[in-house]
Amino acid sequence: MIRPTKNSVTTRRDLLAGYGFISPWLIGFLILTLYPICASLYYSFCDYRVLSPPHWVGLRNYTELFTDKDYFLPSLWNTMFMFLELPIALALSVGIALLLNQKLKGMVFFRTLCYLPSVVPTVASAILWLWLLNPEYGLVNATLKMLHIPTTSWLQSPIWAKPAFIILDLWAVGGGIVIYLAALQGVPQHLYEAADLDGAGPWRKTWNITLPAISPVIFFNAILGIIATFQYFTQTFLLTNGGPANSTLFYALFLYQNAFQYFRMGYASAMAWVLFAITALATVIVFKSSARLVYYEGGDN
Amino acid sequence: MKLNKTVRQLSLFAAIAFGTTLPTGCKVEIQSRAEDVHLQVWTMWNGQEEKNILAVFARYHELHPNIFIENHGGLLDDTKTIRAIVANVPPDLCTLTDPLVLGPLAANNALLPLDDLLNTETYKESDFVPASLKQCRFKGRLYAMPYLIDCTALFWNKKLFKEAGLDPERPPSTMEELQQYAKKLTKVENNEIAILGLQPLTDVMPILCVFGGRLTDPSEKNVTVNSEKMTEGMSWYLETVKAMGGYEKVNAFSSGFGQAQSANNPFFVGKVAMMVSGEWIPFWTTKYSSNLDYGVAALPPPANHPERTGTTWLGGNMFAIPRASKHVKEAKEILIWMQSEEAQTLLAKLNNNVPNQLSVLGSPELRQGEPYKKKFSVFLDLAKSKNAEYFPAIPVSGLLNGELLNARDVVLNLEKSPKQALNDTQARVQRELGRYP
Structure with missing residues (x-):
């Protein structure tokens, strides 16, 4: 038997070595992540213009934010609109993943094809879509014209700009497909064999076996999607900068403008914390409401 | 031990690397003189x-x-x-x-x-x-x-003036006339714009200041975005865009414009008949569009304010x-x-x-x-004009500019009247400005 004292010395030494090895990350986390997060909470109660020290104004930034009917609510609404993308992206990526999961010859080629758009950096694909959606010369409108379907000015139209962003994002749905595909490969074969014996058709098998089996992955992707949607920024920053007429002024873009263009860092910090609260709330709601729809192997239900 | 050997090798390497950099570092020191x-x-x-x-x-x-x-x-x-x-x-x-x-x-x-x-x-x-x-x-x-x-001024394409039945040697003499010209020069084919009378403005101040609009009072302690003159200018711009086909159509057409500093500049290729731009254009035409027949003059004053002749945004x-x-x-x-x-x-x-x-x-x-x-x-003459206007340096100038451009969009999209939009802008910017001592 090892003596307790020796044991604790070894443990402590291991512990120190462990911390020693992760210290580069730990120090980076404390200085570059944790401290700014805490500081931004403090700044959100301050009038802070970056160039001069912050001074305390209490809840002013928050009251101003909630009473701003011209920017805060529209930017939140614009962001909410983008949630339409989630179910579409989900259906599309699960659907394509199911197709790509068939055991056919040359499937590797199609899998690569579907994933390819996700390899293109966001900035490059955004610029590419700027051209595709160009009302004058764009391929999208040219195709619609050929099919005698009415065209629109997409990113230049206050009504169609947000749907245009949804289309743009759906193009890169391949990232999700790969994750679903991996999940599909993990579905136990014996379940399908049992279903075959019971005479179940392909629809029945998909609905009763495949989807429940990959539901944790769907759930995980949905949560990530919610968080990403609240932070929607890059595409609009590059392509529309909030326009036309604020129709693509998303919450994160408005936050950026306040922080870095108007030097209202206190106000922007308050915005960030409100966004954090909203995101956390939305995630909790989704967790509470859909947890029973998610099936975990070995779990109780 | 293996680890120790690696450490020894590494430190040797570091020493060599450090040693080789030293002489170069000293060389710079030697070259540099005290008065440099x-x-x-x-x-x-x-x-x-x-x-x-x-x-x-x-x-x-x-x-x-x-x-x-x-x-x-x-x-x-x-x-x-x-x-x-x-x-x-x-x-x-x-x-x-x-x-x-x-x-x-x-x-x-x-x-x-x-x-x-x-x-x-x-x-x-x-x-x-x-x-x-x-x-x-x-x-x-x-x-x-x-x-x-x-400085800014008005450029016009003489060929397009001729085609629209206008005197190519005479630019519009009032802002009212400029609006009529913009409408007349706009060409619509199959319900789509083919030529735009006036290029949409990325910055509205060059137009608003022609109407006498100023961003602040002389003390620069108060913004004056919702003054009569600013409203008049914004209304003029709204009517002009409406006359050319409305916000969405004009916007859609403009999205096909090439880069300004290139041979695809919409004015150089005849997609717009008039534009408000700066002193770099004459040189650019020699590089990108040497055959372009165009004129340049100061933006005209409004008919009832001849004293605004020679206004330029600096x-x-x-x-x-x-x-x-x-x-x-x-x-x-x-x-x-x-x-x-x-x-x-x-x-x-x-x-x-x-x-x-x-x-x-x-x-x-x-x-x-x-x-x-x-x-x-x-432009060399315009710089001397008593009507050369500028953006005053105030603590909230970024916000003021952003709000003003937003007001323009909201007005053009018919969400708010010019008066309403500028009143809202005024309130928001003034509140922020009031927080500075």
Whole structure:
């Protein structure tokens, strides 16, 4: 038997070595992540213009934010609109993943094809879509014209700009497909064999076996999607900068403008914390409401 | 032990690497003399314009061999300078890429006042284009120095004028007439715009100031965005865009425009018949569209305000010295030299911008020679106009500009009336401005 004292010395030494090895990350986390997060909470109660020290104004930034009917609510609404993308992206990526999961010859080629758009950096694909959606010369409108379907000015139209962003994002749905595909490969074969014996058709098998089996992955992707949607920024920053007429002024873009263009860092910090609260709330709601729809192997239900 | 061996090898490598760098480090020390000054200068220019400013700095070094200007060009984002200022490691001298950051920087005590550069034996206030200095002042003190300015004017395509049945030699004489022209010159084919009468404005102030609109009162303590004159100007723009087919159509057509600094500039290719732009266009036409038949003149006044004749919107390059600059004396000397006839003419010729020294505006070197210089001269004359307006340096200038552009969009999209939109802008910007002492 090892003596307790020796044991604790070894443990402590291991512990120190462990911390020693992760210290580069730990120090980076404390200085570059944790401290700014805490500081931004403090700044959100301050009038802070970056160039001069912050001074305390209490809840002013928050009251101003909630009473701003011209920017805060529209930017939140614009962001909410983008949630339409989630179910579409989900259906599309699960659907394509199911197709790509068939055991056919040359499937590797199609899998690569579907994933390819996700390899293109966001900035490059955004610029590419700027051209595709160009009302004058764009391929999208040219195709619609050929099919005698009415065209629109997409990113230049206050009504169609947000749907245009949804289309743009759906193009890169391949990232999700790969994750679903991996999940599909993990579905136990014996379940399908049992279903075959019971005479179940392909629809029945998909609905009763495949989807429940990959539901944790769907759930995980949905949560990530919610968080990403609240932070929607890059595409609009590059392509529309909030326009036309604020129709693509998303919450994160408005936050950026306040922080870095108007030097209202206190106000922007308050915005960030409100966004954090909203995101956390939305995630909790989704967790509470859909947890029973998610099936975990070995779990109780 | 294996690990120890690796460590030994690594330290040996480090020692060799360190040893080999030492001699080179010393070499620089030996070359450098005590009187030498290495000046860190951050500038906004890139491409050909960066080469031009380097030529200017090279000339300065020729005149002052002990001054070495280390230029960091292509600074398109002022927040980089701001971060350096906050971190207390600013450049010795810098340009303000976006003049709108001057107000916030000055209001927060980040820049050195430069009033002592004026009223000396060398330069007096009256030597400068008045607006060029006014835009560099915050609460009466000078926080930046202009080195060349920009002016706006109206360009028109003579061929398209002829096709629309207008006299190609006569630009519109009132803003009302300009609106009619914009409508007349707009060509619609199959329910789509083929030629636009007037290119949509990225910045509305060049138009609003023609109506006498000003962003602040003379004290610069109150914004005056919702004045009668501003509203009148915004209404004019709304009606003009409506006359050309409305916001969405005009917007859709404009999205097909090529880059301004290219052969695809919509004015060069005849997609727009008129545009409001600056003094760089005449030179650009020689590069990108040498056969273009066009005219240039000041924007006309409104019919009932003939006193607004010769209105131009003035902007330009600003140099500032951060408060923590390590070489204030040398930086100031460069700023003074930049006002000399030689420096003004040198960059004006290279970059085709307008000098901010009144005495240099008449320089034959800038007005004579290549054919395009005749049109360039229009801007040299406009700079002297008593109706040259500018963006005042106030602590909330970024917000003011953003809000104003947003008001324009909201008005054009028919969400709010010009009066309503400008009232809302006024309220929001004034509230923020009121928070500064």
